[in-house]
Amino acid sequence: MTAPATNLQKTDAPVVASVRDLRVHFKSKAGIVHAVDGVDFDVRDGETLGLVGETGCGKSVTARSFLRLVPMPPGIPVSGSIMFHPRQRCTACDGAGCVACDHTGRVVSTCPACSGTGCSTCEQTGAETLDLLTIPERDLRSIRGNRIAMIFQDPGKALNPALSIRKQVAEVFYAHRSDELLASAGIDPSSHSLPTGLLRRRATQQSRTLENVLLSLPPLRSRRSAITAAADDRVAAALAETQIPNPRAVMDRYPHELSGGMKQRVMIALALACDPDLLIADEPTTALDVTVQARIIELIKELQQRHKTAVVYISHDLSLVRRVADRTAVMYAGRIVEVGDSEQIFHEPEHPYTRGLIDAIPGAHHERGRLAAIEGTVPELIDPDPSCRFAGRCDFAAEVCWTRDPALEPVGDRQVACFIHHPPEHGEAPTFDRTAR
Amino acid sequence: MTAATDQRTVLAVRDLKKHFPIKDGALQRVVGQVRAVDGVSFDLLRGETLGLVGESGCGKTTLGRVLAGLEKPTSGGVYFDLSEQQRTELDQALRAGQGEDLAQLEAAHRVDRLDATNWRRFRRNTQMVFQDSFSSLNPRHLVSDIVGRPLRVYKEASGSALTERVVGLLEQVGLGRQHLYRYPHQFSGGQRQRISIARALALDPELVILDEPTSALDVSVQAQILNLLHELQQNRGFTFLFITHDLSVVRHMADRIAVMYLGRIAESGETTGLFDDPIHPYTEALLRANPDLTGDDEGFRGLEGTVPDPARPPQGCRFHTRCEYATPDCGWEIDDVVLQLEDTPALFDKLVGVERRSPFDADLEFVDASAAAALETALHGDEVPSSMKAAIEQVSVGAQTVSIKFREVNEVLLTPRGNDRLAACVLDALPSRD
Numbered sequence A: 001m002t003a004p005a006t007n008l009q010k011t012d013a014p015v016v017a018s019v020r021d022l023r024v025h026f027k028s029k030a031g032i033v034h035a036v037d038g039v040d041f042d043v044r045d046g047e048t049l050g051l052v053g054e055t056g057c058g059k060s061v062t063a064r065s066f067l068r069l070v071p072m073p074p075g076i077p078v079s080g081s082i083m084f085h086p087r088q089r090c091t092a093c094d095g096a097g098c099v100a101c102d103h104t105g106r107v108v109s110t111c112p113a114c115s116g117t118g119c120s121t122c123e124q125t126g127a128e129t130l131d132l133l134t135i136p137e138r139d140l141r142s143i144r145g146n147r148i149a150m151i152f153q154d155p156g157k158a159l160n161p162a163l164s165i166r167k168q169v170a171e172v173f174y175a176h177r178s179d180e181l182l183a184s185a186g187i188d189p190s191s192h193s194l195p196t197g198l199l200r201r202r203a204t205q206q207s208r209t210l211e212n213v214l215l216s217l218p219p220l221r222s223r224r225s226a227i228t229a230a231a232d233d234r235v236a237a238a239l240a241e242t243q244i245p246n247p248r249a250v251m252d253r254y255p256h257e258l259s260g261g262m263k264q265r266v267m268i269a270l271a272l273a274c275d276p277d278l279l280i281a282d283e284p285t286t287a288l289d290v291t292v293q294a295r296i297i298e299l300i301k302e303l304q305q306r307h308k309t310a311v312v313y314i315s316h317d318l319s320l321v322r323r324v325a326d327r328t329a330v331m332y333a334g335r336i337v338e339v340g341d342s343e344q345i346f347h348e349p350e351h352p353y354t355r356g357l358i359d360a361i362p363g364a365h366h367e368r369g370r371l372a373a374i375e376g377t378v379p380e381l382i383d384p385d386p387s388c389r390f391a392g393r394c395d396f397a398a399e400v401c402w403t404r405d406p407a408l409e410p411v412g413d414r415q416v417a418c419f420i421h422h423p424p425e426h427g428e429a430p431t432f433d434r435t436a437r
Numbered sequence B: 001m002t003a004a005t006d007q008r009t010v011l012a013v014r015d016l017k018k019h020f021p022i023k024d025g026a027l028q029r030v031v032g033q034v035r036a037v038d039g040v041s042f043d044l045l046r047g048e049t050l051g052l053v054g055e056s057g058c059g060k061t062t063l064g065r066v067l068a069g070l071e072k073p074t075s076g077g078v079y080f081d082l083s084e085q086q087r088t089e090l091d092q093a094l095r096a097g098q099g100e101d102l103a104q105l106e107a108a109h110r111v112d113r114l115d116a117t118n119w120r121r122f123r124r125n126t127q128m129v130f131q132d133s134f135s136s137l138n139p140r141h142l143v144s145d146i147v148g149r150p151l152r153v154y155k156e157a158s159g160s161a162l163t164e165r166v167v168g169l170l171e172q173v174g175l176g177r178q179h180l181y182r183y184p185h186q187f188s189g190g191q192r193q194r195i196s197i198a199r200a201l202a203l204d205p206e207l208v209i210l211d212e213p214t215s216a217l218d219v220s221v222q223a224q225i226l227n228l229l230h231e232l233q234q235n236r237g238f239t240f241l242f243i244t245h246d247l248s249v250v251r252h253m254a255d256r257i258a259v260m261y262l263g264r265i266a267e268s269g270e271t272t273g274l275f276d277d278p279i280h281p282y283t284e285a286l287l288r289a290n291p292d293l294t295g296d297d298e299g300f301r302g303l304e305g306t307v308p309d310p311a312r313p314p315q316g317c318r319f320h321t322r323c324e325y326a327t328p329d330c331g332w333e334i335d336d337v338v339l340q341l342e343d344t345p346a347l348f349d350k351l352v353g354v355e356r357r358s359p360f361d362a363d364l365e366f367v368d369a370s371a372a373a374a375l376e377t378a379l380h381g382d383e384v385p386s387s388m389k390a391a392i393e394q395v396s397v398g399a400q401t402v403s404i405k406f407r408e409v410n411e412v413l414l415t416p417r418g419n420d421r422l423a424a425c426v427l428d429a430l431p432s433r434d
């Protein structure tokens, strides 16, 4: 576990993204599937937030919503916001870390509408605030892979089989770091001359055939290869960061020539290439062997510490999330049921579902045949009535659980959505002392 | 052991190999062999659960399929249902080589030599449950047909008696009559796995081979299935071979564990002892990478490198390419030099050919003398593990070639380590950390 000191720091850290009342439904033949149905959580600067829950409880849909990657239709954006506060390099220390930036090397970008004094766009915070669910597609493109990056479960599918690793990683730099590439090639990015324009288009990989011909002629050719060389250097450095042995050789390989663990390293290199503020990792090690999984996790942790990136780590594996996450959010049937410090949650789970999940993991203390299974399965999320979604499987469910939605409310340092912890105004509250069956 | 009433050996596995030919080109010539299972021996005693663990591709499923009789072994033997005395006789006969005794034992017990009657008896007594219940249950058949099929094939029941038997089986796995006339896709993953188990139990087999039976399930449902399997074993005395990559699951379920690496068993022994006090470095590596709910972060660590190509398993100890404790006696060979070269493209590009006299002794030819000299220097560099350096008996640099000769070693075999433990490692015990 992370030392308590850093945990405290991270709990106080400013929020990078806050998800509020996120609802994403899907049209299906049987009715409307309430896949994500009122999700609230914050991600803080430099922390790892674990998102756990059983298959189909809405983890991936939540994750994909950050970058609007949920296909619509069949998806229906019902409600909610994901407020994202981009960071910028701390000018006081130039990213090295100082008191002003709380040793993260980056500070909040100021709201362009009010220059930091506070206005309605930034909800009076003075920080640049973008609602990822509503900003124009063009703005989102400049954030995707740049300020927010994502890694998926299957690295094989996420990589393009027809392109070399070099091309795929270089693309990120061409898309988001063209000015730096031009500068490395000795070209003033702000100049408006025709050659610069051509090279700029080359640097953003928008060149057309004719332009490519022009670029291959002597005066521009050397500049063009300088850009390519600058990109190559960055690709090699990005791969080297993920401890890929001999990155220059790997650059020329194609995805099918690499093992699963290697491919996932390439994905991580791609994701971290532009030093994002937020990394969303959706079951990044589920397809890998435990031995490789442990290496990838060490790597993500180490890179996170160096880059001070906030990470949302999604997994169905609780033991793993315990290893990775500073805070953990437990999801069930489209909602967050408990969120708080990982150490606390794994040590003393408060929500009956969290308790059930933890008890179901075979441990040394379990007698064989006596695992605490949660009976039943995740309920169908088609047009659900108001009720606790867990009532059908909960040992403690009382009548009120079947008729009203428990809200996510504070319990100590955590938040829990259960009537045991927040008795309803009317009706008898459930308690841990009384089992329903 | 939980319910071992006598010491009957359900399966005795002796030097079992299963190789798959690698075919290439238009003529489909055989260019090599994938040595998926490459010399495995163990006993499976009645009523016990043996756990089989290891990384992806190490041969667990292949071994399971051969044991279930779904695939013919390339060599070696699987012997079914031996008394303690027969087992002793078998090992004596195998040591003595071909003879009257061996031929007699093989005719009655060796799975690939059984006559029709004994084969039938073996097949109905050995059932397999697969990881992927989607592809192992025919989507066009009703549950009643799926679970009832073994009973029909073996003419155990028909008509309404068959239906009642199926209902009984479904009830044993927590389903019921209402599920008889549904298709597999109408069930959840956990329920489909219950159907697979019901089908496997239909003929009341002696041995059930479970290949990752819960890997596709959520923990809450996994717990249901694990409880169910235990209950069934208690009531009906099944013997389980439990294949999984999940160490927490196998520790919970197995009486004994065999750790597999690249087609062979690296270590085997009683579960608690193996977890508390592993002897083989690979077992230790697996345990350290297992993210359980109790350990601290100190010990949580991964393993560098990947599993080598099973078509070219390393010499000596197969784990030497990744082992942090490797000694000069662990099987360092020419392939390890080539592997190092691959990580140095400047040099690797200048390698013209490798003339092997043996896996340990070869001439590496380069385009020029400077490349050859560079290799010799590199062999003394920090990139090369010190145990590998120490295993080099001879290096000589010619005009454009480097001749390298490594210490020749035999394959590292499983040896007894007391308390029912076997390990294949040159070390007596794990070096202590710190």
Ligand SMILES: Nc1ncnc2c1ncn2[C@@H]1O[C@H](COP(=O)(O)OP(=O)(O)OP(=O)(O)O)[C@@H](O)[C@H]1O
Pocket (backbone or CB within 6 Å): B020, B021, B034, B035, B036, B054, B055, B056, B057, B058, B059, B060, B061, B062, B063, B245, B310
């Ligand atoms: N029919 C086949 N033809 C050729 N090679 C095969 C065949 N079946 C398996 N192999 C190879 O044999 C080796 C062992 O495969 P196997 O499926 O037994 O591994 P496993 O331990 O079950 O792995 P996993 O944990 O991924 O299920 C692998 O290298 C595999 O590619």
Ligand SMILES: Nc1ncnc2c1ncn2[C@@H]1O[C@H](COP(=O)(O)OP(=O)(O)O)[C@@H](O)[C@H]1O
Pocket (backbone or CB within 6 Å): A026, A033, A035, A036, A053, A054, A055, A056, A057, A058, A059, A060, A061, A062, A071, A074, A075, A381
């Ligand atoms: N593209 C889609 N079309 C229809 N339904 C979907 C789609 N993506 C997800 N869902 C549904 O949304 C729910 C949540 O899915 P998901 O977020 O993928 O779960 P998980 O927690 O396993 O990541 C599931 O019921 C799933 O079937």
Ligand code: SF4
Pocket (backbone or CB within 6 Å): A351, A352, A353, A388, A389, A390, A391, A392, A394, A395, A396, A397, A398, A401, A406, A417, A418, A419, A420, A430
């Ligand atoms: S006690 Fe009621 S509110 Fe709490 S988890 Fe159980 S069913 Fe839900």
Ligand code: SF4
Pocket (backbone or CB within 6 Å): B280, B281, B282, B317, B318, B319, B320, B321, B323, B324, B325, B326, B327, B329, B330, B412, B424, B425, B426, B427
């Ligand atoms: S024999 Fe033992 S020490 Fe040597 S490589 Fe194998 S596991 Fe490591």
Ligand SMILES: [Mg+2]
Pocket (backbone or CB within 6 Å): A059, A060, A283
């Ligand atoms: Mg998912």
Ligand SMILES: [Mg+2]
Pocket (backbone or CB within 6 Å): B060, B061, B062
């Ligand atoms: Mg397998």
Ligand SMILES: [Zn+2]
Pocket (backbone or CB within 6 Å): A090, A091, A092, A093, A094, A095, A096, A097, A098, A099, A100, A101, A102, A103, A105, A106
């Ligand atoms: Zn600073």
Ligand SMILES: [Zn+2]
Pocket (backbone or CB within 6 Å): A111, A112, A113, A114, A115, A116, A117, A118, A119, A120, A121, A122, A123, A124, A125, A126, A127
């Ligand atoms: Zn503002």
